[in-house]
Amino acid sequence: MAKFTPAPGLEEALALMIAPDVRRIALRVEAAAKSLAPPTKRWVTVGDDRVRPTHVDAQGQEVPGNLRFTLNSMDWDVKHRGVGPSTYMREPRDRSSRAIANLKNCRCSTHKDPDGIARLINTGQPVVSGKKVTVTVYAQGPLVVEAEVGTVYPGNLVADGAHFMAGGAAIAAARR
Ligand SMILES: [Zn+2]
Numbered sequence: 001m002a003k004f005t006p007a008p009g010l011e012e013a014l015a016l017m018i019a020p021d022v023r024r025i026a027l028r029v030e031a032a033a034k035s036l037a038p039p040t041k042r043w044v045t046v047g048d049d050r051v052r053p054t055h056v057d058a059q060g061q062e063v064p065g066n067l068r069f070t071l072n073s074m075d076w077d078v079k080h081r082g083v084g085p086s087t088y089m090r091e092p093r094d095r096s097s098r099a100i101a102n103l104k105n106c107r108c109s110t111h112k113d114p115d116g117i118a119r120l121i122n123t124g125q126p127v128v129s130g131k132k133v134t135v136t137v138y139a140q141g142p143l144v145v146e147a148e149v150g151t152v153y154p155g156n157l158v159a160d161g162a163h164f165m166a167g168g169a170a171i172a173a174a175r176r
Pocket of ligand 1: 045052055092105106107108
């Protein structure tokens with residue numbers, strides 16, 4: 001009975017040889033993930049002296065587009081609307097936050113950055129360990145995990161995940 005045994009070091013040599021191909025596939029995953037990544041949004045006040053303190057504190061807060069801003073609650077909303085110490089808004093004047101006082105006469109807006117999350121997605125160099133090649137595509141930054149898989153805020157406010165990393169991998173796999 002014949003049995004094939006690779007020459008010593010052959011599998012390791014093959015791993016080194018295919019490493020660039022594995023990285024090319026990973027770069028396709030990165031590109032697809034970037035195309036699916038949500039924008040980020042930033043809370044912007046009009047900046048005059050009539051902006052309420054809870055919105056002055058929110059000025060500049062940046063979150064992934066599928067998530068909510070976190071604002072300090074106003075006492076009236078805590079007493080009458082049952083919100084906790086924080087109020088979670090998708091955008092200024094968001095009634096789904098259940099607040100009323102914290103929305104009234106608000107003149108704030110949001111500024112969107114279409115590449116806010118895409119910019120955080122990168123591909124590492126191939127790591128060859130014995131006969132195994134590993135290339136990691138990663139998203140690193142504030143709230144990227146929540147942006148990918150979603151989260152639930154107090155009061156059972158659900159933010160769906162954008163699944164841009166999983167979706168990117170699925171697109172790249174389907175193209176093979
Ligand atoms: Zn406001």
